[in-house]
Amino acid sequence: xxxxxxxxxxxxxxxxxxxxxxxxxxxxxxxxxxxxxxxxxxxxxxxxxxxxxxxxxxxxxxxxxxxxxxxxxxxxxxxxxxxxxxxxxxxxxxxxxxxxxxxxxxxxxxxxxxxxxxxxxxxxxxxxxxxxxxxxxxxxxxxxxxxxxxxxxxxxxxxxxxxxxxxxxxxxxxxxxxxxxxxxxxxxxxxxxxxxxxxxxxxxxxxxxxxxxxxxxxxxxxxxxxxxxxx
Amino acid sequence: xxxxxxxxxxxxxxxxxxxxxxxxxxxxxxxxxxxxxxxxxxxxxxxxxxxxxxxxxxxxxxxxxxxxxxxxxxxxxxxxxxxxxxxxxxxxxxxxxxxxxxxxxxxxxxxxxxxxxxxxxxxxxxxxxxxxxxxxxxxxxxxxxxxxxxxxxxxxxxxxxxxxxxxxxxxxxxxxxxxxxxxxxxxxxxxxxxxxxxxxxxxxxxxxxxxxxxxxxxxxxxxxxxx
Numbered sequence: 001x002x003x004x005x006x007x008x009x010x011x012x013x014x015x016x017x018x019x020x021x022x023x024x025x026x027x028x029x030x031x032x033x034x035x036x037x038x039x040x041x042x043x044x045x046x047x048x049x050x051x052x053x054x055x056x057x058x059x060x061x062x063x064x065x066x067x068x069x070x071x072x073x074x075x076x077x078x079x080x081x082x083x084x085x086x087x088x089x090x091x092x093x094x095x096x097x098x099x100x101x102x103x104x105x106x107x108x109x110x111x112x113x114x115x116x117x118x119x120x121x122x123x124x125x126x127x128x129x130x131x132x133x134x135x136x137x138x139x140x141x142x143x144x145x146x147x148x149x150x151x152x153x154x155x156x157x158x159x160x161x162x163x164x165x166x167x168x169x170x171x172x173x174x175x176x177x178x179x180x181x182x183x184x185x186x187x188x189x190x191x192x193x194x195x196x197x198x199x200x201x202x203x204x205x206x207x208x209x210x211x212x213x214x215x216x217x218x219x220x221x222x223x224x225x226x227x228x229x230x231x
Numbered sequence: 232x233x234x235x236x237x238x239x240x241x242x243x244x245x246x247x248x249x250x251x252x253x254x255x256x257x258x259x260x261x262x263x264x265x266x267x268x269x270x271x272x273x274x275x276x277x278x279x280x281x282x283x284x285x286x287x288x289x290x291x292x293x294x295x296x297x298x299x300x301x302x303x304x305x306x307x308x309x310x311x312x313x314x315x316x317x318x319x320x321x322x323x324x325x326x327x328x329x330x331x332x333x334x335x336x337x338x339x340x341x342x343x344x345x346x347x348x349x350x351x352x353x354x355x356x357x358x359x360x361x362x363x364x365x366x367x368x369x370x371x372x373x374x375x376x377x378x379x380x381x382x383x384x385x386x387x388x389x390x391x392x393x394x395x396x397x398x399x400x401x402x403x404x405x406x407x408x409x410x411x412x413x414x415x416x417x418x419x420x421x422x423x424x425x426x427x428x429x430x431x432x433x434x435x436x437x438x439x440x441x442x443x444x445x446x447x448x449x450x451x452x453x454x455x456x457x458x
Contacts, residue, residue, distance in 0.1 A: 086353045089322055116310055119233040120321070127320040151234030 001202050001222045002036040003029065004100060005081065005135060005160060005191035009059055012051035013042040015195045023066055025197050026074060032203040036075045036228065039063075040106050043097045044083035053080075053098055081135055082107045084121045089128060100133070101227050104158070108135040115142050119152065126156035133158040136193060138165045138174050149186045160189040163205035164198075182213060182221070190221040237285055237316035241292035242344055250289075256436060257293040260403070263433050269402040270375060272433070273306075273383040275394045276407040277421035278414070282438030284312045286407045287384040288346075295345045299379035302339070304349045306397050307386045308358035311351035317342050324352030328370060329361055335373050347378070362396045371400045388421035395428050403433040410440045 007015025008022045016022045042049040060078045080097040084107045091097050099105045125132045134157050137143055161178050168175045181187050192201050209218040240249040274287040294301040305313035314321040327333040340348040355361055385397045398404050408418045
Protein backbone atom coordinates (compact mmCIF):
# COMPACT_ATOMS: atom_id res chain seq x y z
CA UNK A 1 0.00 0.00 0.00
CA UNK A 2 0.99 3.62 -0.55
CA UNK A 3 -0.12 6.43 1.74
CA UNK A 4 0.09 9.68 -0.18
CA UNK A 5 -1.21 12.04 2.51
CA UNK A 6 0.12 12.12 6.10
CA UNK A 7 1.12 14.61 8.78
CA UNK A 8 3.97 12.60 10.24
CA UNK A 9 6.66 15.28 10.19
CA UNK A 10 6.94 16.58 13.75
CA UNK A 11 7.17 20.26 14.76
CA UNK A 12 5.90 21.85 11.56
CA UNK A 13 2.12 21.58 11.56
CA UNK A 14 -0.83 20.13 13.44
CA UNK A 15 0.36 16.57 12.93
CA UNK A 16 2.54 14.42 15.20
CA UNK A 17 4.15 16.21 18.11
CA UNK A 18 7.48 14.44 18.18
CA UNK A 19 9.64 11.80 16.52
CA UNK A 20 8.36 9.03 18.83
CA UNK A 21 4.77 9.51 17.74
CA UNK A 22 5.85 9.52 14.13
CA UNK A 23 7.89 6.33 14.46
CA UNK A 24 5.02 4.61 16.30
CA UNK A 25 2.58 5.37 13.49
CA UNK A 26 5.04 4.47 10.75
CA UNK A 27 5.84 1.20 12.51
CA UNK A 28 2.14 0.36 12.68
CA UNK A 29 1.79 1.16 8.96
CA UNK A 30 4.69 -1.11 8.09
CA UNK A 31 3.03 -3.97 9.94
CA UNK A 32 -0.09 -3.38 7.82
CA UNK A 33 1.88 -3.71 4.61
CA UNK A 34 2.44 -0.08 3.68
CA UNK A 35 5.53 0.24 1.49
CA UNK A 36 5.59 3.97 0.74
CA UNK A 37 4.59 6.92 2.89
CA UNK A 38 4.46 10.50 1.67
CA UNK A 39 4.91 13.02 4.45
CA UNK A 40 2.83 16.02 3.43
CA UNK A 41 3.08 18.76 6.04
CA UNK A 42 0.67 21.65 5.58
CA UNK A 43 1.87 24.74 3.77
CA UNK A 44 -0.92 27.05 4.93
CA UNK A 45 -0.42 30.79 5.44
CA UNK A 46 -3.53 31.55 7.47
CA UNK A 47 -2.71 28.82 9.95
CA UNK A 48 0.92 29.94 10.04
CA UNK A 49 2.19 26.63 8.74
CA UNK A 50 5.00 28.06 6.68
CA UNK A 51 7.92 25.77 7.39
CA UNK A 52 10.46 25.95 4.59
CA UNK A 53 11.47 22.92 2.58
CA UNK A 54 15.01 23.13 3.97
CA UNK A 55 13.75 23.05 7.54
CA UNK A 56 11.39 20.21 6.73
CA UNK A 57 14.23 18.32 5.12
CA UNK A 58 16.39 18.47 8.26
CA UNK A 59 13.60 17.00 10.38
CA UNK A 60 12.89 14.46 7.66
CA UNK A 61 16.53 13.26 7.60
CA UNK A 62 16.49 12.80 11.37
CA UNK A 63 13.23 10.88 11.13
CA UNK A 64 14.66 8.63 8.42
CA UNK A 65 17.65 7.84 10.64
CA UNK A 66 15.33 6.81 13.45
CA UNK A 67 13.36 4.61 11.06
CA UNK A 68 16.57 2.87 10.02
CA UNK A 69 17.49 2.38 13.67
CA UNK A 70 14.14 0.67 14.19
CA UNK A 71 14.83 -1.58 11.19
CA UNK A 72 11.61 -0.56 9.53
CA UNK A 73 11.38 -1.48 5.87
CA UNK A 74 9.60 1.54 4.38
CA UNK A 75 10.23 4.24 1.78
CA UNK A 76 9.54 7.73 3.01
CA UNK A 77 9.02 10.72 0.72
CA UNK A 78 8.83 14.39 1.65
CA UNK A 79 6.29 16.71 -0.01
CA UNK A 80 3.59 19.19 1.09
CA UNK A 81 -0.14 19.61 1.39
CA UNK A 82 -0.61 23.09 -0.05
CA UNK A 83 -3.49 25.33 0.89
CA UNK A 84 -4.30 26.79 -2.50
CA UNK A 85 -4.15 30.58 -2.71
CA UNK A 86 -3.23 33.25 -5.23
CA UNK A 87 0.37 32.76 -4.09
CA UNK A 88 0.50 29.04 -4.79
CA UNK A 89 1.80 29.27 -8.35
CA UNK A 90 4.61 31.54 -7.15
CA UNK A 91 5.32 29.27 -4.17
CA UNK A 92 5.70 26.32 -6.54
CA UNK A 93 7.93 28.28 -8.88
CA UNK A 94 10.15 29.36 -6.00
CA UNK A 95 10.18 25.75 -4.73
CA UNK A 96 8.81 26.74 -1.34
CA UNK A 97 6.54 23.73 -1.66
CA UNK A 98 7.24 20.30 -3.04
CA UNK A 99 5.34 17.91 -5.27
CA UNK A 100 4.75 14.27 -4.44
CA UNK A 101 6.23 13.28 -7.76
CA UNK A 102 7.39 15.28 -10.80
CA UNK A 103 4.48 17.69 -11.16
CA UNK A 104 1.89 16.07 -8.89
CA UNK A 105 1.00 18.53 -6.14
CA UNK A 106 -1.35 17.84 -3.20
CA UNK A 107 -3.63 20.82 -2.69
CA UNK A 108 -6.46 21.63 -0.32
CA UNK A 109 -9.09 24.33 0.10
CA UNK A 110 -11.34 25.71 2.85
CA UNK A 111 -14.43 23.58 3.36
CA UNK A 112 -16.64 26.36 2.01
CA UNK A 113 -14.61 27.05 -1.10
CA UNK A 114 -16.77 27.70 -4.15
CA UNK A 115 -16.80 25.49 -7.22
CA UNK A 116 -15.55 28.42 -9.27
CA UNK A 117 -12.46 28.81 -7.08
CA UNK A 118 -11.74 25.09 -7.01
CA UNK A 119 -12.04 24.83 -10.78
CA UNK A 120 -9.97 28.01 -11.12
CA UNK A 121 -7.18 26.39 -9.07
CA UNK A 122 -7.18 23.37 -11.36
CA UNK A 123 -7.23 25.50 -14.53
CA UNK A 124 -4.36 27.67 -13.30
CA UNK A 125 -2.23 24.75 -12.19
CA UNK A 126 -2.70 22.72 -15.34
CA UNK A 127 -2.00 25.81 -17.45
CA UNK A 128 1.47 25.75 -15.86
CA UNK A 129 1.76 21.98 -16.40
CA UNK A 130 1.31 21.17 -12.75
CA UNK A 131 -1.00 18.28 -11.88
CA UNK A 132 -3.18 18.94 -8.84
CA UNK A 133 -4.32 16.18 -6.50
CA UNK A 134 -7.33 17.55 -4.63
CA UNK A 135 -7.04 16.42 -0.99
CA UNK A 136 -10.02 14.97 0.95
CA UNK A 137 -12.62 16.26 -1.48
CA UNK A 138 -15.40 14.77 0.64
CA UNK A 139 -14.94 17.74 2.97
CA UNK A 140 -15.92 20.45 0.52
CA UNK A 141 -19.48 21.59 1.05
CA UNK A 142 -19.92 22.87 -2.50
CA UNK A 143 -18.42 19.83 -4.15
CA UNK A 144 -21.30 17.40 -3.88
CA UNK A 145 -22.40 16.72 -7.46
CA UNK A 146 -21.05 13.82 -9.49
CA UNK A 147 -20.95 16.09 -12.53
CA UNK A 148 -18.60 18.45 -10.73
CA UNK A 149 -16.17 15.68 -9.87
CA UNK A 150 -16.30 14.46 -13.45
CA UNK A 151 -15.70 18.00 -14.63
CA UNK A 152 -12.71 18.47 -12.35
CA UNK A 153 -11.16 15.24 -13.55
CA UNK A 154 -11.80 16.23 -17.15
CA UNK A 155 -9.81 19.42 -16.71
CA UNK A 156 -6.89 17.57 -15.14
CA UNK A 157 -7.46 17.12 -11.41
CA UNK A 158 -6.73 13.97 -9.44
CA UNK A 159 -9.07 13.09 -6.58
CA UNK A 160 -8.07 11.96 -3.09
CA UNK A 161 -10.40 10.84 -0.31
CA UNK A 162 -9.64 10.12 3.38
CA UNK A 163 -9.97 6.58 4.73
CA UNK A 164 -11.71 7.71 7.92
CA UNK A 165 -14.41 9.42 5.86
CA UNK A 166 -14.95 6.23 3.88
CA UNK A 167 -15.25 4.28 7.11
CA UNK A 168 -17.97 6.58 8.39
CA UNK A 169 -16.20 9.16 10.58
CA UNK A 170 -17.99 12.04 8.88
CA UNK A 171 -21.35 10.33 8.92
CA UNK A 172 -23.37 8.07 6.69
CA UNK A 173 -24.05 10.60 3.96
CA UNK A 174 -20.34 11.23 3.32
CA UNK A 175 -19.72 7.49 3.36
CA UNK A 176 -22.40 6.89 0.74
CA UNK A 177 -21.09 9.79 -1.37
CA UNK A 178 -17.58 8.31 -1.38
CA UNK A 179 -18.88 4.86 -2.25
CA UNK A 180 -20.79 6.37 -5.16
CA UNK A 181 -17.61 8.04 -6.36
CA UNK A 182 -15.69 4.78 -6.15
CA UNK A 183 -18.45 3.03 -8.05
CA UNK A 184 -18.16 5.66 -10.78
CA UNK A 185 -14.39 5.30 -10.87
CA UNK A 186 -13.86 8.93 -9.94
CA UNK A 187 -11.33 8.54 -7.14
CA UNK A 188 -7.60 8.24 -7.74
CA UNK A 189 -6.24 7.90 -4.22
CA UNK A 190 -7.46 6.91 -0.78
CA UNK A 191 -5.08 8.05 1.93
CA UNK A 192 -4.91 8.32 5.70
CA UNK A 193 -4.31 12.08 6.27
CA UNK A 194 -3.03 10.77 9.55
CA UNK A 195 -2.31 13.27 12.34
CA UNK A 196 -2.51 10.91 15.33
CA UNK A 197 -2.10 7.21 15.96
CA UNK A 198 -4.97 5.07 14.74
CA UNK A 199 -4.12 1.41 14.67
CA UNK A 200 -4.62 -0.48 11.42
CA UNK A 201 -6.33 2.38 9.66
CA UNK A 202 -4.82 1.65 6.23
CA UNK A 203 -5.58 -2.06 6.23
CA UNK A 204 -9.11 -1.46 7.53
CA UNK A 205 -9.73 0.87 4.63
CA UNK A 206 -8.19 -1.51 2.13
CA UNK A 207 -10.24 -4.45 3.35
CA UNK A 208 -13.41 -2.39 3.32
CA UNK A 209 -12.89 -1.48 -0.34
CA UNK A 210 -11.88 -5.02 -1.21
CA UNK A 211 -15.06 -6.38 0.36
CA UNK A 212 -17.45 -3.78 -0.98
CA UNK A 213 -15.93 -3.55 -4.45
CA UNK A 214 -13.01 -5.76 -5.45
CA UNK A 215 -9.33 -6.37 -4.92
CA UNK A 216 -8.59 -4.62 -8.18
CA UNK A 217 -10.36 -1.48 -6.99
CA UNK A 218 -8.59 -1.60 -3.63
CA UNK A 219 -5.28 -1.93 -5.44
CA UNK A 220 -6.05 1.00 -7.66
CA UNK A 221 -7.01 3.24 -4.75
CA UNK A 222 -4.43 2.22 -2.16
CA UNK A 223 -1.58 1.36 -4.47
CA UNK A 224 -1.84 3.86 -7.30
CA UNK A 225 1.54 3.56 -8.97
CA UNK A 226 1.38 6.88 -10.78
CA UNK A 227 2.61 8.56 -7.62
CA UNK A 228 5.87 6.65 -7.93
CA UNK A 229 6.49 6.71 -11.65
CA UNK A 230 6.65 9.36 -14.32
CA UNK A 231 3.08 10.26 -15.24
CA UNK B 232 -19.90 26.48 -16.91
CA UNK B 233 -17.08 25.76 -14.53
CA UNK B 234 -15.71 23.17 -16.95
CA UNK B 235 -16.83 24.63 -20.26
CA UNK B 236 -14.15 24.21 -22.91
CA UNK B 237 -13.98 27.39 -24.95
CA UNK B 238 -13.44 26.86 -28.64
CA UNK B 239 -11.84 29.37 -30.92
CA UNK B 240 -13.26 28.12 -34.22
CA UNK B 241 -11.68 30.95 -36.19
CA UNK B 242 -8.29 29.60 -35.16
CA UNK B 243 -9.06 25.87 -34.93
CA UNK B 244 -11.37 25.38 -37.90
CA UNK B 245 -10.92 28.51 -39.99
CA UNK B 246 -12.86 27.16 -42.96
CA UNK B 247 -15.94 26.18 -41.00
CA UNK B 248 -19.33 27.90 -41.29
CA UNK B 249 -18.95 28.91 -37.64
CA UNK B 250 -15.74 30.77 -38.38
CA UNK B 251 -17.38 32.40 -41.38
CA UNK B 252 -20.19 33.65 -39.20
CA UNK B 253 -17.68 35.48 -37.00
CA UNK B 254 -16.12 37.04 -40.08
CA UNK B 255 -19.59 38.25 -41.06
CA UNK B 256 -19.95 39.70 -37.57
CA UNK B 257 -16.72 41.64 -37.95
CA UNK B 258 -17.82 42.92 -41.35
CA UNK B 259 -21.13 44.11 -39.94
CA UNK B 260 -19.35 45.94 -37.14
CA UNK B 261 -17.12 47.57 -39.72
CA UNK B 262 -20.14 48.69 -41.72
CA UNK B 263 -21.64 50.21 -38.58
CA UNK B 264 -18.55 52.29 -38.07
CA UNK B 265 -17.97 53.55 -41.60
CA UNK B 266 -17.72 57.16 -40.57
CA UNK B 267 -16.29 56.65 -37.13
CA UNK B 268 -14.29 53.51 -36.61
CA UNK B 269 -15.31 51.45 -33.62
CA UNK B 270 -12.14 50.22 -32.03
CA UNK B 271 -13.12 49.26 -28.49
CA UNK B 272 -15.87 46.65 -28.49
CA UNK B 273 -17.57 45.11 -25.48
CA UNK B 274 -19.32 41.77 -25.40
CA UNK B 275 -22.12 41.24 -22.93
CA UNK B 276 -25.28 39.18 -22.54
CA UNK B 277 -28.33 38.98 -20.29
CA UNK B 278 -27.20 36.04 -18.18
CA UNK B 279 -24.17 33.79 -17.68
CA UNK B 280 -23.35 31.07 -20.23
CA UNK B 281 -24.94 32.94 -23.14
CA UNK B 282 -21.77 33.05 -25.20
CA UNK B 283 -20.09 36.38 -24.45
CA UNK B 284 -16.62 34.99 -23.94
CA UNK B 285 -16.82 32.67 -26.93
CA UNK B 286 -17.93 35.59 -29.09
CA UNK B 287 -15.15 37.79 -27.71
CA UNK B 288 -12.36 35.32 -28.41
CA UNK B 289 -13.59 34.39 -31.87
CA UNK B 290 -14.16 37.99 -32.91
CA UNK B 291 -10.66 38.84 -31.70
CA UNK B 292 -9.31 36.00 -33.83
CA UNK B 293 -11.01 37.46 -36.91
CA UNK B 294 -9.32 40.81 -36.33
CA UNK B 295 -5.97 39.13 -35.75
CA UNK B 296 -6.51 37.14 -38.95
CA UNK B 297 -7.00 40.39 -40.84
CA UNK B 298 -3.64 41.55 -39.57
CA UNK B 299 -4.92 44.03 -37.02
CA UNK B 300 -3.13 44.44 -33.73
CA UNK B 301 -5.70 42.95 -31.35
CA UNK B 302 -6.09 42.99 -27.59
CA UNK B 303 -8.65 41.25 -25.39
CA UNK B 304 -9.28 42.66 -21.91
CA UNK B 305 -11.03 40.48 -19.37
CA UNK B 306 -13.21 42.93 -17.48
CA UNK B 307 -15.37 40.20 -16.02
CA UNK B 308 -13.54 40.69 -12.75
CA UNK B 309 -15.97 38.54 -10.81
CA UNK B 310 -15.69 35.34 -12.82
CA UNK B 311 -12.91 35.89 -15.34
CA UNK B 312 -12.78 33.37 -18.16
CA UNK B 313 -10.44 34.70 -20.84
CA UNK B 314 -7.41 32.98 -19.30
CA UNK B 315 -9.29 29.67 -19.48
CA UNK B 316 -10.12 30.21 -23.13
CA UNK B 317 -6.44 30.78 -23.91
CA UNK B 318 -5.15 28.10 -21.52
CA UNK B 319 -3.18 30.56 -19.45
CA UNK B 320 -2.80 30.76 -15.68
CA UNK B 321 -4.54 33.83 -14.30
CA UNK B 322 -1.36 35.06 -12.65
CA UNK B 323 -0.82 38.62 -13.72
CA UNK B 324 -3.33 41.11 -15.01
CA UNK B 325 -5.54 44.09 -14.30
CA UNK B 326 -5.13 43.63 -10.53
CA UNK B 327 -1.38 44.22 -10.82
CA UNK B 328 -1.94 47.43 -12.79
CA UNK B 329 -4.57 48.77 -10.38
CA UNK B 330 -3.19 47.63 -7.02
CA UNK B 331 0.53 47.01 -7.60
CA UNK B 332 0.91 49.92 -10.03
CA UNK B 333 2.58 47.77 -12.64
CA UNK B 334 3.03 49.31 -16.06
CA UNK B 335 0.52 48.36 -18.71
CA UNK B 336 3.25 46.79 -20.82
CA UNK B 337 4.10 44.47 -17.93
CA UNK B 338 0.62 43.04 -17.62
CA UNK B 339 0.04 42.33 -21.31
CA UNK B 340 0.33 38.67 -22.20
CA UNK B 341 1.19 37.58 -25.70
CA UNK B 342 -0.63 34.53 -26.95
CA UNK B 343 0.61 32.25 -29.77
CA UNK B 344 -2.46 33.19 -31.79
CA UNK B 345 -1.12 36.72 -32.15
CA UNK B 346 -3.84 38.11 -29.90
CA UNK B 347 -2.61 39.98 -26.84
CA UNK B 348 -4.37 39.60 -23.51
CA UNK B 349 -4.93 41.56 -20.34
CA UNK B 350 -6.25 39.04 -17.84
CA UNK B 351 -7.95 39.93 -14.59
CA UNK B 352 -5.16 38.71 -12.29
CA UNK B 353 -5.90 38.36 -8.59
CA UNK B 354 -9.39 38.88 -7.28
CA UNK B 355 -10.43 42.53 -6.89
CA UNK B 356 -13.06 43.37 -4.31
CA UNK B 357 -15.63 45.97 -5.46
CA UNK B 358 -14.83 45.73 -9.15
CA UNK B 359 -17.54 48.23 -10.09
CA UNK B 360 -15.68 50.94 -8.15
CA UNK B 361 -12.36 50.09 -9.77
CA UNK B 362 -13.91 50.02 -13.24
CA UNK B 363 -15.19 53.56 -12.78
CA UNK B 364 -11.79 54.90 -11.77
CA UNK B 365 -9.56 57.26 -13.73
CA UNK B 366 -6.91 54.60 -13.71
CA UNK B 367 -9.13 52.28 -15.69
CA UNK B 368 -9.88 55.03 -18.18
CA UNK B 369 -6.14 55.67 -18.46
CA UNK B 370 -5.60 52.01 -19.27
CA UNK B 371 -8.17 52.14 -22.06
CA UNK B 372 -6.67 55.34 -23.43
CA UNK B 373 -3.20 53.83 -23.45
CA UNK B 374 -4.15 50.54 -25.11
CA UNK B 375 -6.22 52.41 -27.69
CA UNK B 376 -2.99 54.02 -28.80
CA UNK B 377 -1.18 50.67 -28.89
CA UNK B 378 -3.76 48.48 -30.65
CA UNK B 379 -5.99 48.60 -33.71
CA UNK B 380 -8.87 46.91 -31.95
CA UNK B 381 -9.69 46.02 -28.37
CA UNK B 382 -12.33 43.48 -27.33
CA UNK B 383 -13.59 43.74 -23.77
CA UNK B 384 -15.31 40.79 -22.12
CA UNK B 385 -17.73 41.82 -19.39
CA UNK B 386 -20.13 40.23 -16.88
CA UNK B 387 -23.76 39.59 -17.77
CA UNK B 388 -26.12 42.57 -17.66
CA UNK B 389 -28.62 41.11 -15.22
CA UNK B 390 -26.04 39.87 -12.71
CA UNK B 391 -24.20 43.07 -11.75
CA UNK B 392 -23.85 46.71 -12.86
CA UNK B 393 -20.31 46.23 -14.18
CA UNK B 394 -21.46 45.86 -17.79
CA UNK B 395 -22.94 49.36 -17.74
CA UNK B 396 -19.84 50.89 -16.21
CA UNK B 397 -17.66 49.20 -18.80
CA UNK B 398 -19.88 50.42 -21.63
CA UNK B 399 -18.80 53.98 -20.81
CA UNK B 400 -15.27 53.00 -21.74
CA UNK B 401 -16.02 51.39 -25.09
CA UNK B 402 -17.13 52.40 -28.58
CA UNK B 403 -19.88 49.85 -28.87
CA UNK B 404 -21.50 46.81 -27.31
CA UNK B 405 -22.34 43.45 -28.82
CA UNK B 406 -25.28 41.80 -27.16
CA UNK B 407 -25.02 38.00 -27.14
CA UNK B 408 -27.98 35.72 -26.57
CA UNK B 409 -27.97 31.95 -26.73
CA UNK B 410 -30.56 30.41 -29.01
CA UNK B 411 -32.99 28.14 -27.16
CA UNK B 412 -31.12 28.83 -23.95
CA UNK B 413 -31.30 32.46 -22.84
CA UNK B 414 -34.71 33.15 -21.33
CA UNK B 415 -36.72 35.44 -23.60
CA UNK B 416 -37.79 37.61 -20.69
CA UNK B 417 -34.20 38.00 -19.51
CA UNK B 418 -33.09 38.93 -23.01
CA UNK B 419 -35.83 41.57 -23.27
CA UNK B 420 -35.25 43.06 -19.83
CA UNK B 421 -31.49 43.26 -20.22
CA UNK B 422 -31.78 44.82 -23.67
CA UNK B 423 -34.25 47.37 -22.32
CA UNK B 424 -31.81 48.27 -19.56
CA UNK B 425 -29.00 48.73 -22.08
CA UNK B 426 -31.20 50.95 -24.26
CA UNK B 427 -32.30 53.04 -21.31
CA UNK B 428 -28.68 53.58 -20.40
CA UNK B 429 -28.20 54.98 -23.89
CA UNK B 430 -25.51 52.49 -24.71
CA UNK B 431 -24.28 52.15 -28.27
CA UNK B 432 -25.53 48.68 -29.07
CA UNK B 433 -23.87 47.63 -32.29
CA UNK B 434 -26.16 44.68 -32.63
CA UNK B 435 -26.86 41.28 -31.26
CA UNK B 436 -25.40 37.85 -31.82
CA UNK B 437 -27.52 34.73 -31.76
CA UNK B 438 -25.22 32.08 -30.36
CA UNK B 439 -25.72 28.35 -30.23
CA UNK B 440 -27.84 27.97 -33.33
CA UNK B 441 -28.05 24.44 -34.70
CA UNK B 442 -27.75 24.63 -38.48
CA UNK B 443 -29.91 21.53 -38.89
CA UNK B 444 -32.87 23.27 -37.26
CA UNK B 445 -32.65 26.56 -39.09
CA UNK B 446 -31.62 25.22 -42.43
CA UNK B 447 -28.81 27.72 -42.56
CA UNK B 448 -25.29 26.58 -42.95
CA UNK B 449 -24.06 29.11 -40.43
CA UNK B 450 -24.01 28.32 -36.73
CA UNK B 451 -23.91 31.92 -35.62
CA UNK B 452 -26.31 34.37 -37.12
CA UNK B 453 -25.84 38.09 -36.81
CA UNK B 454 -28.89 40.29 -36.55
CA UNK B 455 -29.54 44.01 -35.96
CA UNK B 456 -31.16 45.19 -32.75
CA UNK B 457 -33.13 42.17 -31.55
CA UNK B 458 -36.76 42.82 -30.74
